[in-house]
Amino acid sequence: MQDLINRLMAEGLTEQQAYKSIEVIKNFAKExxxxFGGAIDKLFDKYGPKDEDDFLD
Structure with missing residues (x-):
């Protein structure tokens, strides 16, 4: 997941924006x-930030 965050940041997003983008993608995939909702949650939770509240305002 960090590779994806790094790529998003290389494209000009802040770290907070990158994590928010991942959250949007996760919710889109679940919809x-x-x-596969449970599997998607497990995948994203496993590789997400440790303190998600720090990134999602």
């Missing part, structure tokens, strides 16, 4: 593929 489009609800049967």
């Amino acid at each position: 489009k593929f609800p049967i």
